[in-house]
Amino acid sequence: MDSANNSDGDVPPGGGRPPGGAPPGGPPVRAVITLVVNGTEHRIGVDTRASLLDVLREDLGLTGSKKGCDHGQCGACTILLDGRRANGCLALAVAHDGARITTVEGLADGDRLSPLQEAFIEYDAFQCGYCTPGQLCSATAVLDEAAAGWPSAVTPDITAATPMLDAAEIRERMSGNLCRCGAYVNIVAALRDTAERAERQSAADAARATSAASDARSEAIGHAQGVGRR
Amino acid sequence: MRALERVEGRDKVTGRARYAYEYPVEGAVYASAVQATVGRGTIAAVDAEAALAIPGVLAVVSCENAPRLRQAADAELAVFQSREVSYRGQLVAAVVAETLDTARDAARFVRIEYAPAAEGPDVRLHPGHPGIYKPDKVNPTFPADSVKGDPEEALPASAVQVEATYTTPAEHNNAMEPHATLAVWEEDGGLTLYDSNQGSSTVRDTLAEIFGLEPERVRVVSPHVGGGFGSKGTPRPNVVLAAMAAGVVGRPVKFAFTRQQMFSATGYRPPSIQRVRLGADGTGRLTTVVHEALSQTSMIREFVEQTATPTRMMYQAPNRRTAHRVTRLNVPTPSWMRAPGETPGMYALESAMDELAYAAGIDPVELRIRNEPETDPESGLPFSSRNLVACLREGAERFGWGDRDPRPAVRREGRKLYGTGVASSTYPAYRSPNQAYVRADADGRFTVRIAAADIGTGARTTLTLIAAETLKVEPERVAVELGDSSLPRASLAGGSSGTAGWGSAVVRACEALLPKLDAGLPAEATADTTDEVKAQEKYARHAYGAQFAEVEVDVDTGEVRVPRMLGVFAAGRIINPTTARSQFIGGMTMGLGMALMEQTVMDEEFGDYLNHDLAQYHVPACADVRDIEAFWVDERDAHLNPMGSKGIGEIGIVGAAAAVANAVHHATGLRVRDLPITPAKILTGM
DSSP states (O other), X not given: OOSOOOOOSSSOTTSOOOTTSOOTTOOOOEXXXXXXXXXXXXXXXXXTTOBHHHIIIIISOOTTSOOSOSSSSSOTTEEEETTEEEEGXXXXXXXXXXXXXXXXXXXXXXXXXXXXXHHHHHTTXXXXXXXXXXXXXXXXXXXXXXXXXXXXXXXXOTTOSSOOOOHHHHHHHTTTSOOTTOOHHHHHHHHHHHHHHHHHHHHHHHHHHHHHHHHHHHHHHHOOOXXXXX | OOOOOOTTXXXXXXXXXXXXXXXXXXXXXXXXXXXOSSSSEEEEEEEOHHHHTSTTEEEEEETTTOOOOOOOSSGGGOTTOOSEEOSTTOEEEEEEESSHHHHHHHHTTOEEEEEEOSSOOOOOOOTTOTTOBOOSEETTTEESOEEESOHHHHTTTSSEEEEEEEEEOBBOXXXXXXXXXXXXXXXXXXXEEEEOOSOHHHHHHHHHHHHTOOGGGEEEEOSOOOOOTTTTSSOOHHHHHHHHHHHHHTSOEXXXXXXXXXXXXXXXXXXXXXXXXXXXXXXXXXXXXXXXXXEEEOSSOOOOOOTTXXXXXXXXXXXXXXXXXXXXXXXXXXXXXXXXXXXXXXXXXHHHHHHXXXXXXXXXXXXXXXXXXSSOXXXXXXXXXXXXXXXXXXXXXXXXXXXXXXXXXXOEETTEEXXXXXXXXXXXOOOOOOEEEEEEOTTSOEEEEOOOOOSXXXXXXXXXXXHHHHHTSOGGGEEEEOSBTTSSOOOOSOTTOHHHHHHHHHHHHHHHHGGGGGGOSSEEEEEEOHHHHHTOOOOBOEEEEEEEEEEEEETTTOOEEEEEEXXXXXXXXXXXXXXXXXXXXXXXXXXXXXXXXXXXXXXXXXXXXXXXXXXXXOOOOGGGOOEEEEEEOOOOOTTSOTTOBOOOTTTTTTTHHHHHHXXXXXXXXXXXXXXXXXXXXXXXXX
């Protein structure tokens, strides 16, 4: 009781180093790793204690990913790590040498916002904006996960090829991302609208593909001209 | 007025919006804080040797070597100025290092020796606490007590009586962005602070005072703030710590509280113990209203939540009394959290009104309508406008209240019991003096400047609409610059007064500009509404609302879910429907959290809050929130401000918890008078 340590909450009391760490007073241990962030390759020396989140924010200047709790409890730091959503604050940078990362800065195609980004603005799916990068990365992954047929805890039929992203599915799948402003109602609406548009689009694509295929067959029989697909 | 998407929306969805910690300042280093591990005592010695020996550590700052600061009104800002520890978690030292990891690591090696106090920390709020006293005033300047008629005489003589004690726990604001500051001492001796706050003018003035600078030498930059909900309304220790550390090491310093540290360092809603007594005649007309509230504050600063103040004007009753009492404990200093006073106070009053409705056999909506006052019952002032009844009626209609069977605990399907509840909402309509500047350029564009804060409220967008309307141009031609103390002085984003105060100054500046436009461009104009606000006529100005909730309660697990919440509000003219709706729904969502999950638990052995992170302090997650709808009635009020608006940032949380609690009673027959309504309380109660 008579001596203090930093009450960060994430260190054991007593102030000692975990076994195997550098001794007190020793220099930080650094390692050079490669990260491909939003398509750009970075060869970078990192502190072996650093999280991916801190490397993105403090070393690469990509401050779009946010630090809300640094303990994987709020989701503000959600990034796409090798294609899957992950809390950047829980990922040790040195353990992800060679990783491909997408952050909120990489969601748009140049000046063209992604459909989800557009929908977030249209539905006012944020207020202060601090959880928004994590919400958007998470929501982007939710669309991919559902398209890949991943069920959630509330999916009625877990054998379904692609679970329908109805409101209940979205709420369940987005519950790793806290929003204290209380924009959930609008986040769900934005995601649902985007998912419905994507479903309509893929249905239309499928229909077009079928008809294109059938056209192609007819053309193969009677004509020399190829069939273009957009 | 037309609904406008957030003007900074694109920046927020692309990650371009910069928050305090994120400015690319050359040579910035990092600070990490050390907190007291005793709840009461004196710092005997600080041993910084081990920390300073770590490569990359630049300084350890504590009471032993901290630069002396000028005294601030808020003792929490006297960072490292004393050896006294009055609560566990108090800031006692900081490490400054070249990197974030080194600063955090080195903070663990700062050894602090304490001379503990003879007695352990006194941390438990209870009605028998010997230190209970009557404060001179309650937040911000209300009298502690009020009385009218003879309530003690009238109550026992009333045909119907309700007496109940309601308790609310400590709750933490938990804005998503931790309190953060990047402090830069400029070569000319000036101080630049990139800071997360609810009012850059206030931070500038306070920091100038503490560091003995002219206010013009301090610049506070805060264009984007990741939420505050009151906790960033006054400067918190982060901004002092960062500025001090930057001075000590001669480098720019970045500092953010960790989520865990926020629970003791950045304020919270204090717990309350409230006794409400209501008396009514056989028709439900109130004869007596008594509301007494007990709360806690810290040893170093008095903050008393104005919990019983809404009861002073909510309903008619000839006999009435309100009282606030407080006691000082070895606890962190409480402060503002969304609708301080109204939120816990209206939970208690509106729960008691529901109990009275049952005791008198009157529908809860009808009971409230029957007790509508003609004028403010205590001050006697006329209401500038008051449309509580319209909100109740429209809400009842929209929610489908009409065919409600009042009997509790009779709607069961399988494991679920269903119920509905109602409660009133209210929040005062304040306005503060402000200054604004506007310029018209030859390209047809207008620039508005005011040191207002957009903490997620949509202020930037709303002020754009206000300026565009006054200038009679499309909003696309107006750019609003805010969140910078170098802009014309502005009041806080607090007390739901932002739009009213800032908007008034923007309207006046735009009005002053209009006649100049024909004389050639560019043209500019300014405004200062100090005189206008001072000359305001006396009215009781409040917004009102009615909230309805439906709950389902699992009889086996005790879990309460809220399939539906619906609010109708009367808040003057709604300026931007898009952002207004988000504000109402956001407040209701936080109210849902208050009802069912939010509580911070005091460590009664050692002090400080135990569940100090977001895994243990539960705020609503996406799956907790199903269907929340907000509507508003058309309200015209000529006694407010040029826009005719009332504040909307806080009213959404007021009454929400009571609506849910009343619905839980309707579903189960159980009155849980102690928030939050957790499964354990349901199961043991049933």
